[in-house]
Amino acid sequence: MQSFETLLRESAQAHGHLCPGQVVGVRMAMLGCRLIGLDEPRRRDQIKRLLVYVEMDRCTADAVAHVTGAKLGRRSLKFMDYGIMAATFLNLETSRAFRILSTEEARDLASAYAPEVMDKSARQLEAYKRMADGVLFRVQRVRVNLHECDLPGPTLHKVVCSICGQVVRDRREVYRDGKPICRPCTQDSYFSHAREVSWPGMNWSPALENANAPDLQAEKGANSSTGITDEPVLSRN
Numbered sequence: 139m140q141s142f143e144t145l146l147r148e149s150a151q152a153h154g155h156l157c158p159g160q161v162v163g164v165r166m167a168m169l170g171c172r173l174i175g176l177d178e179p180r181r182r183d184q185i186k187r188l189l190v191y192v193e194m195d196r197c198t199a200d201a202v203a204h205v206t207g208a209k210l211g212r213r214s215l216k217f218m219d220y221g222i223m224a225a226t227f228l229n230l231e232t233s234r235a236f237r238i239l240s241t242e243e244a245r246d247l248a249s250a251y252a253p254e255v256m257d258k259s260a261r262q263l264e265a266y267k268r269m270a271d272g273v274l275f276r277v278q279r280v281r282v283n284l285h286e287c288d289l290p291g292p293t294l295h296k297v298v299c300s301i302c303g304q305v306v307r308d309r310r311e312v313y314r315d316g317k318p319i320c321r322p323c324t325q326d327s328y329f330s331h332a333r334e335v336s337w338p339g340m341n342w343s344p345a346l347e348n349a350n351a352p353d354l355q356a357e358k359g360a361n362s363s364t365g366i367t368d369e370p371v372l373s374r375n
């Protein structure tokens with residue numbers, strides 16, 4: 139694995155800024171990979187052996203993803219929305235898994251580790267570089283309950299929602315009266331009041347050479363501010 143400083147520099151660049159979360163995330167990922175025996179997680183032969191679960195959508199998560207090379211699109215990165223500064227590193231070959239939690243004590247100890255730094259964020263950043271892993275983290279050996287439909291690779295299971303007709307992959311459907319239903323149709327969804335709309339330039343495609351950007355004002359019948367019409371263009375159900 140590359141050095142801490144190199145990983146931190148790269149990670150901050152990919153994330154957009156250098157912050158205490160980058161230091162914690164890079165160190166968390168380095169420790170996690172070491173514990174499960176993957177020293178070069180981004181290398182071809184190791185990338186397929188690694189699954190990472192992140193439990194927060196904050197700065198630290200980006201650093202963990204960067205260092206490990208785990209990606210949502212490869213299904214090697216799982217986002218568990220727990221609001222906890224923790225990540226689990228699983229070696230698929232050996233089933234060894236460790237959950238690493240960032241300690242609250244580390245936050246309190248920042249001023250003891252970098253007393254000369256006045257700015258709070260800069261002090262945390264410096265202190266998190268100096269602390270031992272055992273101060274910065276707690277580590278749990280865990281067993282990950284992995285379903286085959288959670289693994290990277292081709293889709294193993296697809297059903298059609300019996301209400302809206304949407305295809306649901308990877309057994310994320312629920313069953314009601316024996317019929318498959320997608321999560322939005324059960325009302326267990328992050329959105330509500332869904333209504334199909336038409337939008338300006340809906341006939342545009344990149345294949346149309348010399349196509350001008352859609353003119354929002356030119357569309358007939360469009361709402362004057364957004365150009366979006368609220369009349370349903372498709373009626374499902």
Ligand SMILES: [Zn+2]
Pocket residue numbers: 153155156157159160197
């Ligand atoms: Zn950040």
Ligand SMILES: [Zn+2]
Pocket residue numbers: 299300301302303304319320321322323
């Ligand atoms: Zn549905």
